[in-house]
Amino acid sequence: MTILIKNANLISMDSSREKYEENIDILINDNIIEKIEKNIISANDAKIIDATGKIVMPGLINTHSHLPMSIFRETIDGFGLQEWLKEKIWPIEDKLTSEDIYDATYLSCMEMIKTGCTTINDMYFMTDYIIKAALKTGIRLQTTKTLMSSSSDSAKIRLEELEKLMDTYKNEELISFNAGIHGLYTTNEEDTKEFIEFAKKNNMLVHMHFCENSQEVQDIRRNYNVDSPIEVIEKYFTKIPVILAHSVKLTDEELERLSRLKNVSVSHCPISNLKLGCGVAKIQKMVDGKINVSLGTDGQGSGSNLDMFETMKFTALLQKGINENPKNLPAFEVLKMATINGAKALGLDEKIGSIKEKKIADIIIINTNTEVMQPVNDIFSDIVYNAKGTNVETTIVNGKILMENRKIEVE
């Protein structure tokens, strides 16, 4: 299929272009962005999308979530973390069927499409059904078989399952895999090493929860017999790309050490971190240290929903407030986190994360003509602080229109 987007106000997130350009046409052929120019004349059979007065930008990339957790939305009010897990989450998780996983994931994918998120990095169980639901909806998914050391689980079992999945879906261009380690506090050293070796051999990244709360930090110290969780990263994770979700409880000195490693991305999940009472990650310091920061919603159990516009707003505001400096995290920096930085974190930046010729067409169109976005004095700020998922009119993934004028096009 050929799609021609006409008269876009383009925020391409391609650093070789201007940050903002008006009246640009974008020609998409099959799943590839073929041309970005003014006044493109296209073949007759192209599907024309008139984007006059609208913002066209890359689809948002969510680098940490648990898709089936939509069923746990708003179950935590009035609970402490441990109570919530024991009374609400674990008893229900034990009973989840493959059908539950499929349906809950399908709902999450609909949330993504309706809020302009085109790629998600997931970590849960019964991955097969998560993939099936994602494929049905057309979103881009990176997923894994998650390692948690226990009597019934081991790196060996999980890696066999992961290899099988990789083989089953090797021809699906929307699906990619990473090596998911639940966390250093829930795995033993041998299993962790095995996962890392597998990741290296398969040219994969590792996705892992890291230093989300104080208890976890203590558990890692004890499990790995280290003074700081960073020692484990320095010892084992230096030769492979890794996404550390959360990274809330790190001292300035630990952040400095983390920034010396060049392969680390942090997936910042501010809403979940607040809701669970974890605190606020030192994102401005990470940016100063040139750590690649991307954004995640976490699962809806703690993150409430998958609307990445909310995550952008919280990210931009929290650092200013906590550091008492309104110059922290300008809006454009936050847009990078939600797009190209996310693509880098997932090892997909050759393909997605910006609107650029030869890249894949993962694109959203935003209508700014609503009361809360007018007048537009600064378009980047207006998107970060005032746009909501509901301002997304059109969502395109892999060159396919999944939503147009807020109507879902998935069959």
Add this chain to the structure above:
Amino acid sequence: MTILIKNANLISMDSSREKYEENIDILINDNIIEKIEKNIISANDAKIIDATGKIVMPGLINTHSHLPMSIFRETIDGFGLQEWLKEKIWPIEDKLTSEDIYDATYLSCMEMIKTGCTTINDMYFMTDYIIKAALKTGIRLQTTKTLMSSSSDSAKIRLEELEKLMDTYKNEELISFNAGIHGLYTTNEEDTKEFIEFAKKNNMLVHMHFCENSQEVQDIRRNYNVDSPIEVIEKYFTKIPVILAHSVKLTDEELERLSRLKNVSVSHCPISNLKLGCGVAKIQKMVDGKINVSLGTDGQGSGSNLDMFETMKFTALLQKGINENPKNLPAFEVLKMATINGAKALGLDEKIGSIKEKKIADIIIINTNTEVMQPVNDIFSDIVYNAKGTNVETTIVNGKILMENRKIEVE
């Protein structure tokens, strides 16, 4: 006009009722809520609104804003507070015409109607044109003539103007007045005393910025020759109701002193406080101390927009994160802040803030049938964390429908 809302899922915020009730009818006659019951049979000429499966709750109350500042939306990115004021705000404010004030206020009122806010407490200048725009749109407004001591300004001048306004609009049921003192750091002691006396005589409350940032605290200390800004409140503000906007920079000891006074409401503006780098007010401590906490957006210059749903979400999450306690501020407590507490703060709780027979009909209807709000496991949390202004379908103020099915009904 008679309106009959059928089959509502009612969150009345009336403490004498259940927190949540299903399939309730609400009969509105003229501007008064006449009956709240199941299966009301009404006269033939009633306008029927079918609220089946929808949430009906009191309109939201915004207790601190500057309505004409919609024109300054997103002008601060990359600026420090003082630079922003000097380079962006003051030069433009100097040139604002009465027409600008009217138009900018009109836009803000549209924002309110579209996001389910029915009452706003405003503080700006050229108040006459703010009132004219508000009246045109049908929202409920409390406003003032703001005192700032300067060579060209004094309590005497402002109070004369305020008396004139009060007289002009004395028959407008949507308009009420308070005594607005810009802040202790911008007024001298004599002017402040005069305003307070006026407020007492006229049975009015005082609305004032208070301890928004560290610089302000220092300025108050110097201006009033006190160790703590609380001393000024204890000395002059004990016999009248007062709304202190912001109240960010207060120590635990100062909060304890504040909670001993029974006439103080705090208007919490979390988004503005973050964006300007002020910090996070200690709201959980205020709630523990039984201070009446209401919510405000501040002007769009720092608050971005007037969507009170966002303010509720930030309020609920910030305390949990900062205090590292997920049990802080349950969702229902935050709903109170945005409704009945706001009404109390404005001295309007006999009239609005809850859905109750004989009260005035300021009511909103929320559609929860969107992907990010389903499934509904806890309706209060779902509203605080997942509803957005765009979920509001219908806005009724003073018994008049200002928006129905998201279509503005203002002529």
